[in-house]
Amino acid sequence: MREIGVSLIREKICELFLSANYAISEDIACAVMEARESEEEPLAKTVLSQLSENYEIAKAESLPICQDTGMAIVFAEVGQDVHIVGGDFFSAVNDGMKRAYDEGYLRKSVLKDPLFERINTGDNSPVILHTDIVSGDKIKLTAVAKGFGSENMSKMRIFTPAEVEQIPDFIADTVADAGSNSCPPVIVGVGLGGTVEKAALLAKKATIRPIGSHNENPGYAALEKSLLSRINRLGIGPAGLGGSATALAVNLEYHPCHIASVPVVVNLCCHASRHSSCTI
Amino acid sequence: MTNEKRVQLPIANETAASLRAGDLLLLSGTFYTGRDAAHARMIENLNKGGELPFDIKDQLIYYVGPSPAKPGYAVGSAGPTSSYRMDPYTPRLIELGLRAMLGKGNRSAEVISAMRKYSAVYLTVPGGAAALISRSIVKSEVIAYEDLGTEAVHRFTVKDMPVIVTIDSHGNNLYEAAINREAKTYIKK
Known part of the structure; x- marks a missing residue:
């Protein structure tokens, strides 16, 4: 003991x-900088530059x-x-x-x-x-x-086995409906399966998974990639003002489910996904 | 940003009407803050025959609940909150003279219709750029509803605050333009 x-x-x-x-994690800071490089819209570039500058000010001056x-x-x-x-x-x-x-x-x-x-x-x-x-x-x-700008835009729906194919639409629609309220570029955390509370907990944990990591299951990893590319064609862009960087990541987490049901929780997180870990 | 227009508060009707969605502005002068609880109380006061806590004519309301100011700073981090939550209260304030709103996210049809009728504009700063935006706020005072804490009505004095016109008084809307451009099939039927 x-x-x-x-x-x-x-x-x-x-x-x-x-x-x-105060300090955004390195994976997000890098993802925002990379997104700026691939944006074509001048306003989108301006917004992403402001986000990067904000991260730097917050860290240097210990400001939220x-x-x-x-x-x-x-x-x-x-x-x-x-x-x-x-x-x-x-x-x-x-x-x-x-x-x-x-x-x-x-x-x-x-x-x-x-x-x-x-x-x-x-x-x-x-x-x-x-x-x-x-x-x-x-x-x-x-x-x-x-933060609750993005939390307010999160959604839950319980799908029946016959409706499983509609789940990707539900995830993409949730991001589309959120528009600029969720402070894009967002991180889309999705929990699938289990019970109501299990799906919600998985979704929350998915929002803090490192950018660039993928689900170990190849099927889910492929769906993460295809959803990210679909969401980034929505046009919403940084701050909702237009552009390709609507999401930085789509992170799916799943759990075995009941024969009758697939609970799905889409927990949106703003680009400023603030989290920090330590082990003692 | 380049090609910004300098705008001094309060904003006259004609100035607001001349602004277009996509314009980049540098705001200077004083304006007021208010979010959910302050809006609810303002409208409640009006319904009881009372008055607003400040002269709203040609004014701007910033939807923000700042974090506490560190010693040596005029204000804490102060980025925008989602504006849709203020939609139910906003047309009445626009009728009373409110000229501009600063927040994030799309507005209701009722708000946009009131903006067109009374020449009001809706502005944004990117959500999650709160420490950056605070640099242009040089003074912050609570002027009403102190008991609401962060939700109290503050008077901000700003110098060259960079903002983007997102919905103008003619109904041009950057949010709508963005999403319609390439994603129609994904929009809810």
Whole structure:
């Protein structure tokens, strides 16, 4: 049994949310620069240059890439040979997030209650925590700051076996309907199969998969490529003002499904997909 | 950007009418912010016979909820939020004199119709370029609804803020032009 103190978890979570909000990951920065090279529209080139410049300013001056610093999500893979000591795990994660949002000048965008008490919690809490128990004696933490311009444009539909062929249209239509609201170029995270919540979780995880990576299943990898090329013919382009860079990636994740049903969740993420990981 | 037109706020009717979708502007002067909660409260006040918290004639509303300002900065990151959420409130504000809106994403037919009738324009800055856009905001003050926090009405003073005209007062619309160009088969029937 390896002991890990909650203070270390708190500290790491705080660091992860700060770096996620200030520093875009290298794969996205590169993808945006490459997209600029292949754009023909002058306005699209201008917009992509502004996005790159924004990433640089945010990183150099420790400023949020986007004012919508999102709802805070943490994926934790906890080794079964770890003993967490000194307090409870959720509080450590939540407190680390709260510290980042307070001390890092990040926007607090969470309301206490969706319907009745629509009052800001004041500290961006609660964090949304997804924990998996895995083998080993380490903890892998991934912090995600999810903006809601793109979250609002996400869709779910449950397909029947007879409707499976319509799934690619549903994915492309979701991006088309979102237009510029989702802050293109977007990352299209798709979860297919399992149950309602499994598909949603897979879709969220798909939004943070590195740009350029593909599903290990060749059929899904081929569909990712064909959907990306189809979406980039939509014309929406950077900021929705026209161009070929509507999406940087289409990431599909699947799970075995029930004989009656294929749940599909399309979770859109803006180009500013803010996430950061560490292992302790 | 090149070939930008310099525009001083407030924006006169004739100036707005002369702008075309695709124009690149450099805005200077003062304007106001407002997003969901502020719009709901403004309209609620009007319905009760009250007044708007600022003189809306020829003014611009920026749909933004900035992040907190770091010491030494006038404002935090301040990029646009999606404008469609303000659509239900907007035609009434345009009738009252609102001349320009700054946000992201397409607008409803009702908003565009009011823009044509009263010569209003819709402008954008790219979503997710928030630290960059903040550089042109030199001053930020909360002038109403302080209890709404980031959603309070702020008065921004800007200098040479680069924006793009996306929907003009004649109905030209960059979003529509973009998507119709090559993707008709993918648009929802």
